[in-house]
Amino acid sequence: xxxxxxxxxxxxxxxxxxxxxxxxxxxxxxxxxxxxxxxxxxxxxxxxxxxxxxxxxxxxxxxxxxxxxxxxxxxxxxxxxxxxxxxxxxxxxxxxxxxxxxxxxxxxxxxxxxxxxxxxxxxxxxxxxxxxxxxxxxxxxxxxxxxxxxxxxxxxxxxxxxxxxxxxxxxxxxxxxxxxxxxxxxxxxxxxxxxxxxxxxxxxxxxxxxxxxxxxxxxxxxxxxxxxxxxxxxxxxxxxxxxxxxxxxxxxxxxxxxxxxxxxxxxxxxxxxxxxxxxxxxxxxxxxxxxxxxxxxxxxxxxxxxxxxxxxxxxxxxxxxxxxxxxxxxxxxxxxxxxxxxxxxxxxxxxxxxxxxxxxxxxxxxxxxxxxxxxxxxxxxxxxxxxxxxxxxxxxxxxxxxxxxxxxxxxxxxxxxxxxxxxxxxxxxxxxxxxxxxxxxxxxxxxxxxxxxxxxxxxxxxxxxxxxxxxxxxxxxxxxxxxxxxxxxxxxxxxxxxxxxxxxxxxxxxxxx
Amino acid sequence: xxxxxxxxxxxxxxxxxxxxxxxxxxxxxxxxxxxxxxxxxxxxxxxxxxxxxxxxxxxxxxxxxxxxxxxxxxxxxxxxxxxxxxxxxxxxxxxxxxxxxxxxxxxxxxxxxxxxxxxxxxxxxxxxxxxxx
Ligand code: SF4
Ligand code: SF4
Numbered sequence: 270x271x272x273x274x275x276x277x278x279x280x281x282x283x284x285x286x287x288x289x290x291x292x293x294x295x296x297x298x299x300x301x302x303x304x305x306x307x308x309x310x311x312x313x314x315x316x317x318x319x320x321x322x323x324x325x326x327x328x329x330x331x332x333x334x335x336x337x338x339x340x341x342x343x344x345x346x347x348x349x350x351x352x353x354x355x356x357x358x359x360x361x362x363x364x365x366x367x368x369x370x371x372x373x374x375x376x377x378x379x380x381x382x383x384x385x386x387x388x389x390x391x392x393x394x395x396x397x398x399x400x401x402x403x404x405x406x407x408x409x410x411x412x413x414x415x416x417x418x419x420x421x422x423x424x425x426x427x428x429x430x431x432x433x434x435x436x437x438x439x440x441x442x443x444x445x446x447x448x449x450x451x452x453x454x455x456x457x458x459x460x461x462x463x464x465x466x467x468x469x470x471x472x473x474x475x476x477x478x479x480x481x482x483x484x485x486x487x488x489x490x491x492x493x494x495x496x497x498x499x500x501x502x503x504x505x506x507x508x509x510x511x512x513x514x515x516x517x518x519x520x521x522x523x524x525x526x527x528x529x530x531x532x533x534x535x536x537x538x539x540x541x542x543x544x545x546x547x548x549x550x551x552x553x554x555x556x557x558x559x560x561x562x563x564x565x566x567x568x569x570x571x572x573x574x575x576x577x578x579x580x581x582x583x584x585x586x587x588x589x590x591x592x593x594x595x596x597x598x599x600x601x602x603x604x605x606x607x608x609x610x611x612x613x614x615x616x617x618x619x620x621x622x623x624x625x626x627x628x629x630x631x632x633x634x635x636x637x638x639x640x641x642x643x644x645x646x647x648x649x650x651x652x653x654x655x656x657x658x659x660x661x662x663x664x665x666x667x668x669x670x671x672x673x674x675x676x677x678x679x680x681x682x683x684x685x686x687x688x689x690x691x692x693x694x695x696x697x698x699x700x701x702x703x704x705x706x707x708x709x710x711x712x713x714x715x716x717x718x719x720x721x722x723x724x725x726x727x728x729x730x731x732x733x734x735x736x737x738x739x740x741x742x743x744x745x746x747x748x749x750x751x752x753x754x755x756x757x758x759x760x761x762x763x764x765x766x767x768x769x770x771x772x773x774x775x776x777x778x779x780x781x782x
Numbered sequence: 783x784x785x786x787x788x789x790x791x792x793x794x795x796x797x798x799x800x801x802x803x804x805x806x807x808x809x810x811x812x813x814x815x816x817x818x819x820x821x822x823x824x825x826x827x828x829x830x831x832x833x834x835x836x837x838x839x840x841x842x843x844x845x846x847x848x849x850x851x852x853x854x855x856x857x858x859x860x861x862x863x864x865x866x867x868x869x870x871x872x873x874x875x876x877x878x879x880x881x882x883x884x885x886x887x888x889x890x891x892x893x894x895x896x897x898x899x900x901x902x903x904x905x906x907x908x909x910x911x912x913x914x915x
Contacts, residue, residue: 332866334906459870460904467873534866536906546866546906599872599882609873617867617886 279486282557284321288487288639291325291554295630295637300325302630304623305476305553305564312565321561326630326637329478330495330550330622333471333614334536336457337437337508338545339375340393340525343429344404346370347421352414356406357381358392365406369414373434376535376545388543391535393433396425397497398530431525433497433533437507439549441479441517442573445470445591445610447603450579455540459613461578465603468575469611473619474568474593478551479517481564487554488519489640495550495626496521498529500635503551503644511650519644521549532622546615550622552630554637568594575601581742583652660776662743663736666757666766672697675704675724679715682723686712695756695764696727702762705729733758736765744773784831784893786815787841790850791823800847801826808840815877815896827854829893856897858912860890865909871901 294300301324303311308327312320342363344353352369355362360382363372378389395402406419425431447468448454448461455461459469474480482488492503501523510518532548555561571593577586591601597616600607629635672695673682682694686709694712696705705727715726734743734755743755747770754769791800805811812828819826830837844851860880867888871880879894880901890910902910 333868460874460900462874469870469873534907537908538906539903544906546868609875611871611873612869615866615868615886620886 279559282321282559283318284555284557284561286321286325286554286556288554288556288637291556292636294325295633295635298631298633300630302326302328302552302627304620304627305329305481305566306620306623308561308564309475309567312561313567317558317562317565320565321555321558324555324561326627327481327553327555327564328550328623328626328630329473329481329553330476330548330619330624330626331439331473331478331614332532332546332548332618332622333473334457334538334544335435335438335547335549336377336544338393338433338435338547339373339389340396341430341432341434342372342374344370344372344423345429347416347419349416350414351406351408351416351419352411353406353419354408356404358402358404359387359395360403360405361387361389361392363389377542379543385537385540385542388535388537390543390545393525393545394530394533394535396431397525397528397533399424399426425526433501433521433523433525433528435521435547437509437518438521438547439478439507439519439551440472441477441483441512441515442474442571442593443471443516444574444576445596445601446576446578447588447608448579449577449586454579455538456578457538457541457544458578459611460539465606465608467609467611468596468601468603469613470573470593470596471613472573472593473614473616474571474597475566476616476619476623477571478549479519480515480566480571481551481553482560483512483515483517483563484559485512485517485644485646486560486563487556487640488551489644490642491638491640492551493635493638494521494552495548495622495629495635496523496528497525497533497548498531498625499523499527502638503640506644506648509650510645510648512644512646512648514650516650517644532618548618548622550626552626552635552637568592568597575603581739581745660740661736662734662738662740662757662766662768665740665772665776666736666768667772668766670695670756670764670767672764673707673723674698675722675727677723679712679720679723679726682707683712683716691769693754693756693767693769695767696723697764701764703731703733703756703758703764706731706756731756734768735759740768740773740776743768747773783834783837784829785834785837786827786829786854787837787844788852788854789826789828789844790852791819791826792848800844800849804840804843804847807843808836810836810840812840813893815894827896831893854897855915856912857915858890858892858895858897858902858910860888861909861911864907865905866907868906870904870906871910874900874904876900 353365356365360380363374365372374389376390380387410417446458503519505520507518534546574587575591694707711726757766810832812830815827817826877894
C-alpha cells in the first residue's frame with residue numbers, strides 16, 4: 270500500500286499545513302525550524318498540537334556505514350572509442366555492463382592491489398576530494414568501438430556525470446550486535462569480542478530520518494534531502510524496505526560533484542571489507558499534529574533487538590530488546606555484566622547534519638519538496654529463495670570415530686595412527702565427553718621426548734562444531750584456524766563424530782566445482 | 783611527563799610489598815594500569831606522572847629491589863582530522879583510554895593506554911596510530 274502524501278485518507282487533524290505554506294514561511298524568513306533532538310523536548314513539554322502549531326520543520330540526520338552505496342560515472346568517449354567491458358578505478362573494478370562509457374562504482378568493491386585497505390568507498394571519497402583517479406579499461410572491440418585497451422587519469426571535473434546513487438540508505442533502525450562465541454569475530458557490525466565482550470549498534474535513534482516519519486506521511490519519492498553535504502533526493506523505497514518492522518529504507522540520489530568529503534567517507538571495516546559512510550538528513554514538514562508527534566520520538570521509545578552475531582545462520586538468536594537510550598549510554602547489561610557499547614554511526618556527525626540542514630533552511634538555501642508519490646508502508650522483506658538444501662554437519666560428518674582415553678599410553682596411540690590414515694585422535698572421558706585432541710604430530714613429539722600418557726600431550730582447547738551447524742560455517746572455521754578437521758559434539762559435550770576437510774571435499778565435488 | 787614502566791616480579795618477590803615501600807620512599811604515587819599476579823610471579827604496568835629525574839630514581843629503586851623493569855616506549859595518537867567520532871574503537875578499549883565526551887566526541891587519554899592495540903585496526907578511517915620509539 271502506498272499512502273497518499275499529505276495524509277489524505279487518514280483521520281482529520283486539528284492543525285493542517287501544506288508544504289507550499291511552509292516553503293512560503295521559509296521564503297519570508299519566519300519558518301520555525303528545530304532539530305529532531307530539540308523536538309523531543311518541545312513535544313514532551315507542550316504536547317503535539319501546540320508543537321505542530323509552533324514548529325514548521327524538524328531536521329533529522331544520520332552518518333553511518335551504508336554499504337549499499339555507489340556512484341554512476343560517465344567518462345566521455347575516447348578516440349578511437351572504446352566500449353568498456355571491464356573498468357578499474359585505482360584498481361577497484363566498477364560495473365561496466367551498461368553503455369560504452371558508463372560505469373557504477375560500488376562502495377564495497379575491493380582494490381585488486383590493496384585489498385581491505387582501499388575500495389569503492391575510498392574511490393568515491395577521492396573523487397569528491399578532487400583527487401586524480403587512474404582509470405584502466407579493457408574491451409573486446411567492435412566495428413563502432415574498435416579500441417581494446419585504455420589507460421588514463423581523471424578527476425571529477427574531467428568526467429561528465431558523477432552521481433551518487435544508493436540503493437539502500439538510512440535504515441530506520443538496525444539491530445544491535447554481540448557475540449556468544451569464544452573467539453573474536455569480524456562482521457559488518459564491527460569487531461565483536463568473545464563471550465558477549467562488547468556490543469555494537471548503528472543508527473542515530475531519535476535523530477533517525479525515517480523514524481521521525483514512520484508512517485511516510487511526508488517522506489516519499491521526490492523528497493529533497495541532505496545527501497553528503499549537497500542537496501539530493503529520495504527516488505524510491507530502498508532495497509529490503511520493511512516499514513512494518515520499523516526497518517524502512519530509502520534509495521537516494523545526488524550530484525557527487527557538489528558533495529563534501531566531510532560527509533562521504535570511504536572506510537575499512539576490520540577483516541570484513543570496505544564501505545562508505547554517508548551523511549544524510551531529511552527535513553520533516555510538520556503538516557499536522559500526527560507528524561509532530563512522530564518527530565517527538567525519543568531514544569527511550571526506539572527499541573531494537575540485541576542479536577547474537579556469533580550464530581552463523583540467518584535467523585540469529587535475539588538476546589533481548591534494548592532501547593536507543595540504553596545503547597547511547599555506552600553500557601548495556603548482558604547476563605548481569607556491564608558491557609561496553611560502540612555506536613558505529615557517528616552521533617556527533619548526525620547531530621551536526623541536522624544542524625546544517627536547519628541552517629540551510631533558515632538561510633533560505635533549502636526548500637522542501639512535495640513528494641510526487643508515497644513510499645510503501647506494508648512492504649515485507651523476504652528471505653532468499655534457495656533451490657538447493659543447505660547441508661549441515663550431521664549430513665556430512667564421519668560417525669565412526671576412533672577415540673582414546675586420557676589414560677591411554679602414547680605407544681597405543683602411535684599404533685592407531687600407524688594403522689589408520691588420519692591426523693586427529695579425539696580423546697574422550699568415561700562418559701564419552703570430548704576432553705581433548707591429539708594429532709599425529711603431537712604423538713611423534715611425545716615419542717621423541719619420552720612422554721608416556723596421552724593426558725600429557727593432548728590439546729584441551731579444541732575448536733569444535735555441532736551437528737546442526739551449516740557446513741559452510743565449519744569450512745570457514747577450518748580456514749580461519751588453519752586446521753584440517755573438527756570434532757562434532759552435542760550440548761552435553763559428548764563426541765558425535767568428526768568433520769574433516771576430506772568430508773567437505775565430497776560436498777564440493779557434489780557441487781560440481 | 784607521564785612515563786610507563788612494566789614491572790616483572792618473581793614468585794618470591796611478589797610476596798614482598800615492594801610497590802608500597804617504593805611509594806613510601808619516593809613519595810610518588812603511580813597509577814596502576816593493570817596488574818597480573820599469580821603464584822609464578824606477576825606483572826604490573828605503572829604510569830608515573832613526575833619529572834624525568836624522579837621517574838629515573840623510581841626505576842632505579844625498583845631495580846635495586848630485584849624487580850625487572852622495562853620502560854614502555856610507545857605512543858598512541860588519535861588524528862582529529864580524520865576521526866569522525868563513530869565510536870567503533872570505544873567498546874574494544876579495555877581501560878577506558880578511549881572515551882566519549884558529553885558532546886559525543888571520541889577522545890583519547892593516553893595516560894590510561896596499555897598499548898594493547900585492539901583499537902588500531904578497528905578504526906574505519908585509520909585515525910589511530912601507534913608508534914614505537
Ligand atoms: S591501545 Fe587502544 S584499545 Fe588498547 S588501551 Fe590503548 S587506546 Fe585502549
Ligand atoms: S574508530 Fe576511529 S574514527 Fe571512529 S571514533 Fe575511534 S578513532 Fe574516531
